[in-house]
Amino acid sequence: MKNMQKLVPGILLSLLLALTANQLQKIIPGHLISAGVFALLLGMVINPFISGNRNFSSGIQFTSKKILKFSIILMGLGLSFSQIFSVGKFSLVVMTFTLASAFLGGYLLGKVMGLPWKLSSLISAGTGICGGSAIAAIAPVIEAEDAHIAYGISATFLFDILMVILFPIMGRFFQMSDLGFGLWSGTAVNDTSSVVAAAYAFSDAAGQYAVIVKLTRTLSIVPVVLIFSYIHARVESRKTAGAGTVHARNKVDLKSIFPFFILFFLLMVGVKSTGLVPDAFSAQITSFSKLLMVMSLGAIGLKTNFSEVTKSGFKPMVHGFLISLLVVVVSFLVQLMMGQI
Template identity: 35%
Template structure:
């Protein structure tokens, strides 16, 4: 791959990303919390790709944006993963989070088969519900080699039901007279994307927002385990006739993600910040979010509505059912475990 082939398209995507990030800051506060910049970016990409069109000159660079650049972003996500953060939330709460993640993935798998949804699209909807919303979908898609339209559709489903939750959860919380802690745990375990969890929690109260954010970050921290598990499962499915050793081989970007997460868990980046007086983790997090924005704009530019239309309505039904099951199960367990 030559630089001159990818530079026009990559420059085009980066230009759109800069515009989207700049414009997103000027959205009204409620909408800024409701719709993350990556969702806005993918929508812009879909609109340009489907209604305006993209020159063939840009196509190599666009492919690079949702290929290599997305994988680089996944590696850098390891800086946000720390075993200490997982432990800090407490044993009972951690077990609740792990149980709900497993439940969402299992229910999505079997319900997806029953509804006739492709296994990879169902997996993306499952991880979006179970772990970290759009970030998890973006991270898992290349690991299981999902199609662009499957990734786009999963993000659309995740965004739709996560947005509904932002409005419905606080109303239900007030109606049921839930405590701040109870509501925070419920929102943190059952709402999809991080931005949606924050919006839901803090719309109820500051204390509920703090609890919701803490629990949600625990879900996010478990993303590494989910990536490895999903990669392994789909390596087995896609390579049925190969040896066991080749089946368990992880893609290099997943291996690098785990290495970065392990280094972060040892406190290396915090130590580096201490001696350099530079907010290294903050800068890397900023870069990671920007790279994911670039990648999802590229996905939008490369996805056609006709392909998404062919997928049908069943994935939306799948997302609705899984979301309801996780939400009701979370509420019931929080009540009986007396976490609130």
């Protein structure tokens, strides 16, 4: 009970931000800036005033992590497997090219810029897969330094802030379809929360498509972590071969890296696909899940100290920006070749 009481202030503050952001969205003609973007930015503005207040920290952390995942699970009640399959056949092709671009381009650019391979790999993983979640999952298996983790997360987050604002504008400029924009944002924007914010700013349909693509993309974190575990073991074994010592390979805990909330999302899709859920009820659940998403984005903003993020170093920022830009362009060009744009 006491733990629940600790969550209340942060959750209520996040809810207040969400309600305020929804009102601000209505003021902007054409909804060019979504409620999620407003909540994120408002949270970042408020952060310096509450960062030292422990009364809010637990609730903000809970909202940014748990409630975000719960909102995505609920979104499954507004989708069917036919929609997922229609998007999936295109997204796998686009993802193949974007992941290859992120890791190959990141490796080459890291070499040119003289960045440590661990730092370069973390930035590439954050860009290619799912932002901070991918970085947090890969960092332990390659024994990355804390500074590298901070640099990697900061580099991808700054680009995400920019893309959340610019993506809907560019999508309308190119007159993209809901499916095309959902594919583009789902494969090119880094963090799940940023994908949600950018895609729903374009349209609700694009937001649903983008979530499907993003969740599919998130699953790639499992094989990528296993690959990096192997690479790290090989690198360390070469270092210690001359010294006659054996480096113990870090074990990968699949339970800690597998995004299990995706399974619950698919369960909700299965329930909706049975046809037993009334459309009116699923529409209400979808609206509620969107409110929870805006709350989560506000909480992420409340956790983010923008001045600290910008101090992470020049080279990692440039590396992250260039790789993210490469992924954006590759995703767009692949869809253009597929006739989706």
